[in-house]
């Protein structure tokens with residue numbers, strides 16, 4: 001049976017859990033060789049084991065996307081293992097919520113680091129294997145390989161969100177970055193799109209009372225949203241439910257697939273119809 005990403009290599013950041021993990025598994029099932037990268041090595045290894053158990057190809061690469069040395073290292077890992085790079089999914093992220101009047105500079109900057117600086121540095125590190133490789137193929141009269149970047153944004157970046165001045169600012173920045181990459185690299189046949197998710201059931205949206213945390217800049221950051229708010233949000237979603245990580249992964253595959261060959265510079269809202 002024909003698969004959508006045959007003979008392509010993908011780097012997916014934040015692929016140890018949630019949307020990234022589901023995307024890594026879906027990409028592998030569609031023939032991609034996947035670099036499963038995450039801050040946490042153990043869940044990344046588990047995703048790789050699941051992909052291999054299903055007959056796919058993947059390697060794990062642990063690291064912090066905000067480390068300035070990370071982008072070169074993960075791109076090198078992809079090239080060393082698989083010889084080329086076709087798809088970069090900038091998905092790694094988290095929330096560090098607080099009301100504007102109480103938010104520290106550190107808390108604000110942390111969101112710009114993970115959601116803006118890291119995707120920018122990753123695209124720059126990928127340039128020799130995406131932009132320059134495509135340019136060389138064109139120069140040699142060959143049709144370039146399929147290549148694209150998909151950045152993960154949020155409806156908070158499009159509409160704003162109470163308690164997320166840092167996150168919504170950063171996720172909004174992703175739209176500008178996506179459109180700029182699309183304009184700079186379109187000449188080489190490289191597409192760049194973003195997906196703005198609404199409410200997807202992951203660690204980020206589980207009940208805050210469950211107590212999941214991420215340690216950042218020496219501080220424990222509480223993840224999740226207050227349980228009583230989730231019911232209210234679900235009532236505003238026309239499809240009547242939050243999305244699953246698999247729903248989210250489907251949208252990312254759609255943009256990576258040949259069916260999106262003429263889509264670039266687009267921010268796709270994947271929200272179950274939520275307009276808030």
Ligand SMILES: NC(=O)c1ccc[n+]([C@@H]2O[C@H](COP(=O)([O-])OP(=O)(O)OC[C@H]3O[C@@H](n4cnc5c(N)ncnc54)[C@H](O)[C@@H]3O)[C@@H](O)[C@H]2O)c1
Pocket residue numbers: 013014015016017018019020037038039040043063064065066091092093094095114152153154155196197198199200201202203204205
């Ligand atoms: N879940 C939602 O409703 C929702 C909505 C809109 C956007 N998003 C975005 O989707 C992306 C994935 O989030 P998710 O919901 O799957 O959450 P998740 O917590 O389940 O997964 C995120 C993964 O990113 C990793 N990560 C976080 N910071 C990292 C860093 N500095 N370096 C490397 N890896 C890092 C985490 O370890 C984790 O495995 C994020 O960018 C998030 O902002 C999620």
